[in-house]
Amino acid sequence: MSLSVFMFYMLSGIILTFSVLSITTRRILRAxxxxxxxxxxxxxxxxxxxxxFMAAVQLTLYAGGIVVLIIFSIxxxxxxxxxxxxxxxxxxxxxxxxxxxxxxxxxxxxxxHPFMANNAPVLSVDxxxxxxxxxxxxxxxxxxxxxxxxxxxxxxxxxxxxxxxxDKNKNSEI
Amino acid sequence: MIEGIAIEHFLVVSTLMFFTGICGxxxxxxxxxxxxxxxxxxxxxxxxxxxxxxxxxxxxLQGHFFSLFIVGIAAAEASVAIALIINIYRNLQxxxxxxxxxMKY
Amino acid sequence: MxxxxxxxxxxxxxxxxxxxxxxxxxxxxxxxxxxxxxVGLGISFLLSxxxxxxxxxxxxxxxxxxxSIIPIEFTWLRFTESLYINMGVLxxxxxxxxxxxxxxxxxxxxxxxxxxxxxxxxxxxxxxFLSLFTFSMLGLVIATNIFxxxxxxxxxxxxxxxxxxFYYQKxxxxxxxxxxxxxxxxxxxxxxxxxxxxxxxxxxxxxxxLTQPGTAIFGSAATMSFMGISALTWAxxxxxxxxxxxxxxxxxxxxxxxxxxxxxxxxxxxHAATMVVAGVFLxxxxxxxxxxxxxxxxEIIAYVGGFTSLFAAVIAITQYDIKRVLAFSTLSQIxxxxxxxxxxxxxxxxxxxxxxxxxxLFTHAMFKALLFLxxxxxxxxxxxxxxxxxxxxxxxMPITHITFLIACLTISGVPPLAGFFSKDEILVAALHHNxxxxxxxxxxxxxxxxxxxxxxxxxxxxxxxxxEHTPHESPLTMSIPLMFLAVASIFxxxxxxxxxxxxxxxxxxSEMNYAVAIPSVLIGLFGIAMAWILxxxxxxxxxxxxxxxxxxxxxxxxxxxxxxxxxxxxxxxxFNYISRPVAWFxxxxxxxxxxxxxxxxxxxSYRIKGMQSGQLQHYAFMFVAGTLALTLSMLxxxx
Numbered sequence: 001m002s003l004s005v006f007m008f009y010m011l012s013g014i015i016l017t018f019s020v021l022s023i024t025t026r027r028i029l030r031a032x033x034x035x036x037x038x039x040x041x042x043x044x045x046x047x048x049x050x051x052x053f054m055a056a057v058q059l060t061l062y063a064g065g066i067v068v069l070i071i072f073s074i075x076x077x078x079x080x081x082x083x084x085x086x087x088x089x090x091x092x093x094x095x096x097x098x099x100x101x102x103x104x105x106x107x108x109x110x111x112x113h114p115f116m117a118n119n120a121p122v123l124s125v126d127x128x129x130x131x132x133x134x135x136x137x138x139x140x141x142x143x144x145x146x147x148x149x150x151x152x153x154x155x156x157x158x159x160x161x162x163x164x165x166x167d168k169n170k171n172s173e174i
Numbered sequence: 175m176i177e178g179i180a181i182e183h184f185l186v187v188s189t190l191m192f193f194t195g196i197c198g199x200x201x202x203x204x205x206x207x208x209x210x211x212x213x214x215x216x217x218x219x220x221x222x223x224x225x226x227x228x229x230x231x232x233x234x235l236q237g238h239f240f241s242l243f244i245v246g247i248a249a250a251e252a253s254v255a256i257a258l259i260i261n262i263y264r265n266l267q268x269x270x271x272x273x274x275x276x277m278k279y
Numbered sequence: 280m281x282x283x284x285x286x287x288x289x290x291x292x293x294x295x296x297x298x299x300x301x302x303x304x305x306x307x308x309x310x311x312x313x314x315x316x317x318v319g320l321g322i323s324f325l326l327s328x329x330x331x332x333x334x335x336x337x338x339x340x341x342x343x344x345x346x347s348i349i350p351i352e353f354t355w356l357r358f359t360e361s362l363y364i365n366m367g368v369l370x371x372x373x374x375x376x377x378x379x380x381x382x383x384x385x386x387x388x389x390x391x392x393x394x395x396x397x398x399x400x401x402x403x404x405x406x407x408f409l410s411l412f413t414f415s416m417l418g419l420v421i422a423t424n425i426f427x428x429x430x431x432x433x434x435x436x437x438x439x440x441x442x443x444x445f446y447y448q449k450x451x452x453x454x455x456x457x458x459x460x461x462x463x464x465x466x467x468x469x470x471x472x473x474x475x476x477x478x479x480x481x482x483x484x485x486x487x488x489l490t491q492p493g494t495a496i497f498g499s500a501a502t503m504s505f506m507g508i509s510a511l512t513w514a515x516x517x518x519x520x521x522x523x524x525x526x527x528x529x530x531x532x533x534x535x536x537x538x539x540x541x542x543x544x545x546x547x548x549x550h551a552a553t554m555v556v557a558g559v560f561l562x563x564x565x566x567x568x569x570x571x572x573x574x575x576x577x578e579i580i581a582y583v584g585g586f587t588s589l590f591a592a593v594i595a596i597t598q599y600d601i602k603r604v605l606a607f608s609t610l611s612q613i614x615x616x617x618x619x620x621x622x623x624x625x626x627x628x629x630x631x632x633x634x635x636x637x638x639x640l641f642t643h644a645m646f647k648a649l650l651f652l653x654x655x656x657x658x659x660x661x662x663x664x665x666x667x668x669x670x671x672x673x674x675x676m677p678i679t680h681i682t683f684l685i686a687c688l689t690i691s692g693v694p695p696l697a698g699f700f701s702k703d704e705i706l707v708a709a710l711h712h713n714x715x716x717x718x719x720x721x722x723x724x725x726x727x728x729x730x731x732x733x734x735x736x737x738x739x740x741x742x743x744x745x746x747e748h749t750p751h752e753s754p755l756t757m758s759i760p761l762m763f764l765a766v767a768s769i770f771x772x773x774x775x776x777x778x779x780x781x782x783x784x785x786x787x788x789s790e791m792n793y794a795v796a797i798p799s800v801l802i803g804l805f806g807i808a809m810a811w812i813l814x815x816x817x818x819x820x821x822x823x824x825x826x827x828x829x830x831x832x833x834x835x836x837x838x839x840x841x842x843x844x845x846x847x848x849x850x851x852x853x854f855n856y857i858s859r860p861v862a863w864f865x866x867x868x869x870x871x872x873x874x875x876x877x878x879x880x881x882x883x884s885y886r887i888k889g890m891q892s893g894q895l896q897h898y899a900f901m902f903v904a905g906t907l908a909l910t911l912s913m914l915x916x917x918x
Contacts, residue, residue, distance in 0.1 A: 002177065002178055004176050004177070004178065004179070005176075005177075005178040005179055008176070008179050008183070012183075012187045015187060015191060016187065016190055016191065016194075019191050019194045019195070019214055020194055022198070022210060022214070023194060023195075023197060023198030023201065023202065023207070023210075023211060023214075024201075028204065028206065028207065031207055031210060032210065035210050035213065035214070038191075038214065038217070039213075039217065042217050042220070042221060045184075045221060045224075046224060048176065049176070049224055049225065049228045050228070051224055051228070051238060053238075054224060054238060054241055054242065057242065057245055058220075058245065061245050061246075061248075061249055062213070062217070062245065062248070062249075065249060066213060066248065066249060066252045069252060069253065069256055070206060070209065070210060070252070070256070072256075073206060073256045073259060073260065074206055076260060076263070077206070077259065077260065077263045077269055085203070087201045087202065087203060091200055091201055091203075092201055094200050095196070095197040095198075095199075095200035095201040096197060098193075098196060098197065098200065099193040099194065099196055099197035102193050102196065103189055103190060103192075103193040106189050106192075106193075107186065107189055110182060110185050110186070110189065111182055111186075115181050115182070115229070115230065116230075117181070117229055117230070118229070118230050118231060118232060118233075120231075120232055120233040121232070121233060122232045122233070123232060123233045123234070123235065125235065125238065129235070130235070130238070133235055133239070134239065140234070140235075140236070142239050145239075145243055149243055149246045149247065152246075152247065152250055153246065153249075153250050155250075156250035156251070156253055156254050157250075157253070159254050159257065160253045160254050160256070160257035161257075163254070163257040163258055163260075163261050164256075164257035164260045164261060
């Protein structure tokens with residue numbers, strides 16, 4: 001077994017175990033940490049697929065940004081040692097039912113479909129190529145989505161600030 | 175194209191992660207844990223895109239850019255969600271999703 | 280042909296007057312509507328006189344008799360190549376004659392109403408309805424095809440309904456107008472079915488094609504029969520039923536006495552001179568078809584007419600309401616006209632009955648309108664309809680007295696007034712055809728004289744009563760029409776009808792048949808004499824006779840209880856056994872079904888509104904489950 005195959009199985013094992021743990025644990029900070037591990041393993045996947053830029057983005061933004069944000073909000077809204085109640089039965093049944101049926105359906109479709117691997121020459125994905133294509137205006141260029149996402153990020157920043165702002169006149173806890 | 179790993183393996187992983195996320199979204203009662211399940215879902219979709227890009231279209235970068243934008247949008251969405259959660263906490267003193275049922279008939 | 284296109288205005292002017300007075304009548308003083316109506320009708324009247332002059336005298340009849348002229352005709356509705364409905368104007372002897380009759384009487388009634396209806400609250404409405412009625416009646420008489428006639432027939436029914444129910448706040452008037460409309464509508468059902476059968480069998484609605492002598496369109500009909508009676512006889516009998524409804528033949532006569540609830544000018548116009556003769560006119564129009572293709576129907580017409588005239592005359596003897604006496608008199612006279620048509624042949628001398636019927640129609644219109652208008656004048660003065668409230672009026676109302684007397688003499692058949700000539704011709708025609716009917720009509724002539732003069736003597740002679748406020752003669756607007764109609768009644772008898780209006784549109788010569796004329800005059804004078812003895816001075820003989828006849832008197836007084844029979848049948852039988860179940864079905868099953876749908880929807884929505892729980896997770900679950908279900912179905916079930 002080559003190293004990449006071994007890495008693949010280990011990483012996928014980590015991902016699956018910790019994602020299940022993340023949704024079933026009863027302590028919230030542990031759920032956040034499990035999520036963090038899942039994200040790091042995912043970026044490991046990206047490294048395996050030779051998309052280093054993507055892996056770096058994943059680590060920076062997801063693991064380093066979003067999870068930190070989540071942990072901050074947990075600290076702001078909870079006692080850390082607060083334990084959850086068990087989920088009620090109806091929701092449990094609904095969730096598991098949907099998950100099982102859905103995954104069964106998708107997996108059967110997937111595994112019966114003949115994917116034809118393409119033997120075209122592999123493009124080397126280095127920063128120059130990515131940068132050029134991101135900002136070019138020709139057929140494969142992505143400058144328009146780039147501009148739009150910058151506006152979106154601006155808007156979400158402003159929204160987040162306004163929604164979470166403390167009301168000056170009211171007395172509040174936080 | 176990675177020697178020895180067929181595309182289906184990757185896709186199985188991402189499918190299971192996707193449905194785990196959905197299950198978590200439906201099961202959990204805390205708003206923040208629901209947000210975490212949503213992040214799981216988005217990540218699984220990201221893996222899917224990149225795998226397809228690598229295996230089926232190795233000479234193009236469309237899947238790659240798609241994933242990039244998805245990550246960007248996930249970040250924006252998570253920040254707005256957190257702001258909302260903080261606001262709800264301020265008004266209701268807890269963030270149980272069953273209390274947020276204003277759209278009830 | 281070309282010179283007669285103006286005749287369409289005779290019909291359209293009343294329509295325009297109706298629209299103007301109907302829509303704008305509230306905006307100006309009532310008298311203006313009256314003047315507009317009267318002037319409009321006056322123009323129509325002059326135009327019809329001109330038309331009559333031009334048609335009968337100007338054109339004359341050539342070797343083949345008078346021609347039917349169609350100045351205007353256009354296709355109104357075209358369903359297929361062979362099925363279409365035209366509208367147009369047809370001028371032939373009977374329609375020109377009817378134009379004169381309708382416009383004359385209508386014009387007189389318009390002038391009369393200026394005085395009679397003065398001060399009534401619905402004055403403008405009255406003139407609007409009068410014009411609507413005149414328009415409908417004129418449209419009926421100039422119809423070129425039977426469907427156009429049917430359309431105007433229904434319009435006449437509607438206008439009559441509006442006019443009878445004019446005093447809509449009186450429940451009895453409303454009931455009377457409903458009764459008239461329903462009875463005539465019921466008869467019109469037969470009319471419509473008859474039209475449909477006829478047009479199916481012959482392929483046309485047009486009068487010209489249907490009545491052409493020797494026409495071949497009936498060829499296919501000769502072999503069709505249903506229950507042993509030929510299709511054409513069914514068609515003609517059904518059409519006659521329609522005519523019988525409008526003309527109040529037995530047993531559809533019940534509406535005419537009640538229709539006296541309308542104002543008196545209405546009774547004069549509609550129920551004496553124009554609408555009730557529509558049935559006679561219809562039979563006359565279809566006469567060649569009836570005579571040649573359906574002779575059984577002709578027999579039925581004759582007997583129905585004869586029976587009705589006897590029946591009505593007997594009832595008229597005992598009535599006290601003067602308008603009711605006149606109503607039954609109308610029934611009786613129309614019976615005469617129907618009978619004359621029923622016994623007539625076709626062509627030349629044979630067609631005497633036809634000519635006599637039309638002649639009597641003409642003269643009857645004049646004197647019956649005069650009688651009704653005179654009655655209106657009396658009622659206006661005395662404020663009561665009943666004979667026992669009147670008496671000795673000859674001193675107070677000379678003009679009404681003289682004109683009324685002239686009319687009574689005319690209807691009794693006293694020469695040389697008009698009624699003598701027309702009634703005489705009918706008797707001659709009946710004698711040639713059917714001795715029984717002749718005998719019936721002979722007796723009815725005597726009865727007619729008797730009850731008319733009973734009416735006359737009770738009103739104008741009899742006991743000198745003391746009136747609360749002395750009755751005065753009517754104003755000039757009411758007296759002038761009376762005088763005009765009196766003159767017409769005197770001189771109309773001299774018109775040479777046998778040259779003008781005959782069954783085959785050629786004239787024939789006829790002379791006085793003294794064998795019939797003298798006995799008929801004698802029996803008329805006998806009737807007058809009986810009435811003189813009983814009623815001229817106050818006497819107790821009438822009451823004694825009434826007691827002696829006992830049951831027969833009561834039955835006659837109550838109109839042989841026909842109204843009660845009809846009411847019983849409709850209320851107890853039809854309402855209870857047919858209408859109530861149908862109403863129950865409508866209310867509970869059909870409405871219940873609709874209400875049930877509504878309530879089911881409400882209950883179901885109440886149950887499923889729990890799905891909008893407000894819980895985010897439920898929504899997410901529904902979303903995912905729905906997507907999965909769709910995918911499943913797309914992949915596996917919709918291959």
